[in-house]
Amino acid sequence: MPQNSVIEGFSKFSKQDKVQWIADQYFQSSKDKAEEIQRYWLTDHEQQTIMDGFSENVIGNHILPFSVAPNFLIDGVLHTLPMVIEESSVVAAASSAAKFWLTRGGFKTTIISTTKLGHVHFTWSGNILLLQENQTFIIDHLMEEVAPLVSNMQKRGGGVKEIVFKDLSKKVDSVFQIEVSFETCDSMGANFINTVLEAFAAAFTNLSNSTDLFPADHRDVEVVMSILSNYTPECLVHVETACPVDQLGGPINDTDAITLAHKFKKAVDIARADTYRAVTHNKGIFNGIDALILATGNDFRAVEACGHAFAAKSGQYISLSSCEIEDGIFQFSMDIPLALGTVGGLTSLHPMAKIALEILGNPSACDLMRYTAALGLAQNFAAVKSLVTTGIQKGHMRMHLQNIINHLGLSKAEADLVNTHFRDKAISHSAIRTFVEENGKK
Numbered sequence: 001m002p003q004n005s006v007i008e009g010f011s012k013f014s015k016q017d018k019v020q021w022i023a024d025q026y027f028q029s030s031k032d033k034a035e036e037i038q039r040y041w042l043t044d045h046e047q048q049t050i051m052d053g054f055s056e057n058v059i060g061n062h063i064l065p066f067s068v069a070p071n072f073l074i075d076g077v078l079h080t081l082p083m084v085i086e087e088s089s090v091v092a093a094a095s096s097a098a099k100f101w102l103t104r105g106g107f108k109t110t111i112i113s114t115t116k117l118g119h120v121h122f123t124w125s126g127n128i129l130l131l132q133e134n135q136t137f138i139i140d141h142l143m144e145e146v147a148p149l150v151s152n153m154q155k156r157g158g159g160v161k162e163i164v165f166k167d168l169s170k171k172v173d174s175v176f177q178i179e180v181s182f183e184t185c186d187s188m189g190a191n192f193i194n195t196v197l198e199a200f201a202a203a204f205t206n207l208s209n210s211t212d213l214f215p216a217d218h219r220d221v222e223v224v225m226s227i228l229s230n231y232t233p234e235c236l237v238h239v240e241t242a243c244p245v246d247q248l249g250g251p252i253n254d255t256d257a258i259t260l261a262h263k264f265k266k267a268v269d270i271a272r273a274d275t276y277r278a279v280t281h282n283k284g285i286f287n288g289i290d291a292l293i294l295a296t297g298n299d300f301r302a303v304e305a306c307g308h309a310f311a312a313k314s315g316q317y318i319s320l321s322s323c324e325i326e327d328g329i330f331q332f333s334m335d336i337p338l339a340l341g342t343v344g345g346l347t348s349l350h351p352m353a354k355i356a357l358e359i360l361g362n363p364s365a366c367d368l369m370r371y372t373a374a375l376g377l378a379q380n381f382a383a384v385k386s387l388v389t390t391g392i393q394k395g396h397m398r399m400h401l402q403n404i405i406n407h408l409g410l411s412k413a414e415a416d417l418v419n420t421h422f423r424d425k426a427i428s429h430s431a432i433r434t435f436v437e438e439n440g441k442k
């Protein structure tokens with residue numbers, strides 16, 4: 001429904017007035033709707049004030065299920081992974097994959113690197129050689145200027161790792177970059193990186209105006225923007241699972257182990273060759289990754305954007321995971337960039353994010369990278385295994401059936417009837433409604 005007219009000063013309205021405005025604008029029974037929205041406010045006023053502080057124009061809370069997937073054996077230690085996701089069967093699939101690998105060695109991870117990048121993008125009429133030939137002097141000056149901003153991070157073992165000057169002018173007229181590598185320890189580091197980059201930008205502009213280094217006709221540095229890059233291919237974790245092919249069968253599928261191994265590999269190879277399949281395949285990986293990232297108050301948009309760019313690094317978008325069968329060993333693995341934090345930001349403010357991190361034993365950012373990668377691979381394993389054996393709809397629709405039962409508000413007796421009747425039948429909203437109508441409301 002379109003908005004009736006422009007509203008001025010909405011952000012200054014009280015929260016109550018914002019709710020009322022929405023209810024009046026968009027709903028017939030506005031009083032009821034306002035009350036309905038308010039029912040989702042937290043009764044603990046202090047907690048609700050914290051939630052309201054996360055965003056602007058807040059009128060309520062949007063609730064998603066907070067689930068847990070137990071039995072994840074990661075690097076020899078057992079974990080229960082918190083997951084925030086609305087999609088039926090994702091948590092069940094993760095749990096079953098965890099249990100499957102529990103008796104086959106679990107998930108093994110390696111942190112490959114933890115570097116993040118940011119850039120000062122600027123226009124200039126000069127030559128990159130001038131910057132490169134004088135880089136020691138320029139970098140020393142820039143580092144001096146940001147010393148107070150980086151000292152805390154340095155004490156924690158992080159800070160600025162490297163600065164290089166790059167010439168982008170062949171692609172975008174007159175554009176150059178100061179590319180900065182950062183180590184941000186246990187914080188995701190977006191605020192730290194952006195603050196340091198903006199300080200670099202100001203210091204560099206001043207330097208270009210005030211030293212003889214820059215010839216009089218090349219003192220025209222103009223900063224376009226200073227911003228971290230969410231592409232973090234150097235903040236990378238490797239995760240793998242492996243077992244003898246003949247151990248791949250088991251209680252959760254009937255297909256024989258060798259057939260399963262080869263069909264599974266074929267499915268992964270298809271996702272490495274065909275972008276249409278790769279996107280869906282990787283979406284399955286992110287079902288798990290996003291759920292853990294949301295649960296721990298991390299930025300799932302950043303991780304998704306990066307993961308998809310990484311999947312396309314060869315020039316073609318392909319599967320993030322790969323599968324090998326060699327010398328009778330089935331191996332399923334993935335390298336994935338995950339720029340995560342376990343301190344700062346929402347991680348320490350959102351009450352459920354804090355609980356999620358406590359469940360994980362208040363991990364370091366590196367450990368959270370390990371758990372997240374393991375969950376992504378587990379999710380992928382569960383999805384592909386279903387696809388090549390029973391088909392995805394069996395498990396998925398079982399969960400969906402429960403949602404339809406809830407949606408139709410069926411009694412326990414009706415739900416039992418529906419569950420029995422649809423055990424081996426195709427499930428749809430209308431089929432279930434018709435069945436209930438024909439079999440009478442109880």
Ligand code: MEV
Binds near residue numbers: 087281285383387
């Ligand atoms: C559904 O959310 C995810 C899957 O489509 C992933 C896949 O196809 O691999 C099942």
